[in-house]
Amino acid sequence: MKTIDELLAEGVAGKRVFVRADLNVPLDGTTITDDGRIRAVLPTVKALADAGARVVVASHLGRPKGAPDPAFTLAPAATRLGELLGTDVAFATDTVGDSARTTVDGLADGGVAVIENLRFNAGETAKDDAERGAFADQLAALADVYVGDGFGAVHRKHASVYDLPARLPHAAGYLIATEVGVLKKLTEDVKRPYVVVLGGAKVSDKLAVIDELLGKADRLLIGGGMAYTFLKAKGYEVGISLLQEDQIPVVTEYMERAEKNGVELVLPVDVLASTEFPDLKTKAPAEYTTVDADKIPSDQEGLDVGPKTRELYASKIADARTVFWNGPLGVFEHPEYAGGTREIAQALVDSKAFTVVGGGDSAAAVRTLGFDENAFGHISTGGGASLEYLEGKTLPGLAALED
Numbered sequence: 170m171k172t173i174d175e176l177l178a179e180g181v182a183g184k185r186v187f188v189r190a191d192l193n194v195p196l197d198g199t200t201i202t203d204d205g206r207i208r209a210v211l212p213t214v215k216a217l218a219d220a221g222a223r224v225v226v227a228s229h230l231g232r233p234k235g236a237p238d239p240a241f242t243l244a245p246a247a248t249r250l251g252e253l254l255g256t257d258v259a260f261a262t263d264t265v266g267d268s269a270r271t272t273v274d275g276l277a278d279g280g281v282a283v284i285e286n287l288r289f290n291a292g293e294t295a296k297d298d299a300e301r302g303a304f305a306d307q308l309a310a311l312a313d314v315y316v317g318d319g320f321g322a323v324h325r326k327h328a329s330v331y332d333l334p335a336r337l338p339h340a341a342g343y344l345i346a347t348e349v350g351v352l353k354k355l356t357e358d359v360k361r362p363y364v365v366v367l368g369g370a371k372v373s374d375k376l377a378v379i380d381e382l383l384g385k386a387d388r389l390l391i392g393g394g395m396a397y398t399f400l401k402a403k404g405y406e407v408g409i410s411l412l413q414e415d416q417i418p419v420v421t422e423y424m425e426r427a428e429k430n431g432v433e434l435v436l437p438v439d440v441l442a443s444t445e446f447p448d449l450k451t452k453a454p455a456e457y458t459t460v461d462a463d464k465i466p467s468d469q470e471g472l473d474v475g476p477k478t479r480e481l482y483a484s485k486i487a488d489a490r491t492v493f494w495n496g497p498l499g500v501f502e503h504p505e506y507a508g509g510t511r512e513i514a515q516a517l518v519d520s521k522a523f524t525v526v527g528g529g530d531s532a533a534a535v536r537t538l539g540f541d542e543n544a545f546g547h548i549s550t551g552g553g554a555s556l557e558y559l560e561g562k563t564l565p566g567l568a569a570l571e572d
């Protein structure tokens with residue numbers, strides 16, 4: 170894989186360099202609530218701009234349906250990038266149309282532009298190779314060189330991640346190099362006990378990693394939306410909690426295998442449950458009760474792990490030498506349901522382990538709850554991406570950067 174330093178040594182002055190970033194930041198309307206993913210790509214963008222490249226930054230944001238949708242515009246991210254760089258950043262209101270062409274043509278050496286959300290174009294995420302390829306051709310027309318630095322999206326076989334680097338000379342950015350360096354340690358030389366904490370809401374994306382972790386980790390602590398499929402598989406009532414019904418046989422097998430392999434697979438023993446999902450905009454006080462995990466009322470959903478679970482999980486983390494944590498333990502965006510995530514973050518900070526926090530939302534949670542980023546060994550920008558790396562899968566966005 171060519172590094173960005175090698176690319177810089179060859180010279181990029183005057184060249185149009187397409188930087189595939191992951192600027193998929195959490196938003197409250199048009200306000201960015203955590204800009205960690207934008208800050209993470211700054212070293213690459215700065216180095217290219219300082220070397221006189223004309224930098225075209227591209228990313229997806231959210232999951233729009235292949236057409237423009239103002240709720241998912243990258244305009245706020247472009248503005249924030251400009252603030253962080255301390256320079257004007259041009260913004261194209263489309264991805265490969267007139268605005269993108271004019272904006273890129275108007276870039277001076279050392280200038281930076283952001284083009285609109287890649288996923289406003291159906292070709293970006295298309296399953297069909299030809300459709301993705303046609304969109305990649307349009308993107309390729311905007312640049313001379315490609316730099317992959319959107320670590321959070323390298324597990325996606327998408328046009329800008331997978332097909333575009335095949336069409337241009339390419340290199341890996343600083344963020345990808347750092348992320349891969351840290352995660353490699355967890356796959357090759359892990360210090361034990363190795364504890365993995367899994368939570369979050371993208372349950373179907375993330376269950377598969379457990380298959381691999383059952384052969385690697387010593388303890389798996391399950392929380393967040395992921396827990397309810399396990400609790401249901403144990404025969405418990407989970408009410409209207411997040412549930413991946415079709416995965417019940419799979420998680421049942423995981424629990425059996427964990428027992429056979431001597432891996433501790435730990436589930437919540439109590440949860441905060443409510444009849445209503447909280448209002449994340451107004452943060453209005455929520456009504457909930459704390460119930461044992463086998464007694465969730467049928468009209469309620471679990472929204473955070475309860476106090477007994479927090480204590481149990483903290484005790485499982487205390488003597489760890491390595492901890493990987495992906496996915497908030499509850500709906501941390503609401504103050505009432507942030508306690509589980511906060512206490513797990515605190516347990517990581519208090520432990521002597523090498524700690525890695527993975528995921529856009531997990532990283533955002535740690536920062537918005539007031540933790541010092543430096544209190545953790547590494548905060549990864551990739552959730553699904555870091556998990557698939559740990560699964561040992563070939564990640565399309567990394568494979569595409571190989572020479």
Ligand SMILES: Nc1ncnc2c1ncn2[C@@H]1O[C@H](COP(=O)(O)OP(=O)(O)OP(=O)(O)O)[C@@H](O)[C@H]1O
Pocket residue numbers: 321368369370371372392393394411471472473495496497498499500501502527528529530531532550551552553
């Ligand atoms: N019990 C629960 N019920 C519903 N949603 C939950 C629950 N627990 C956590 N969540 C939600 O999970 C979301 C984060 O999950 P996600 O899987 O996206 O995390 P991530 O891995 O950090 O991010 P990413 O994969 O996007 O990088 C949060 O918005 C949080 O509110």
Ligand SMILES: O=C(O)[C@H](O)COP(=O)(O)O
Pocket residue numbers: 191193231232321322325529551552553554
């Ligand atoms: O938030 C993420 O995990 C990445 O930006 C990838 O987003 P996606 O899950 O919508 O592909």
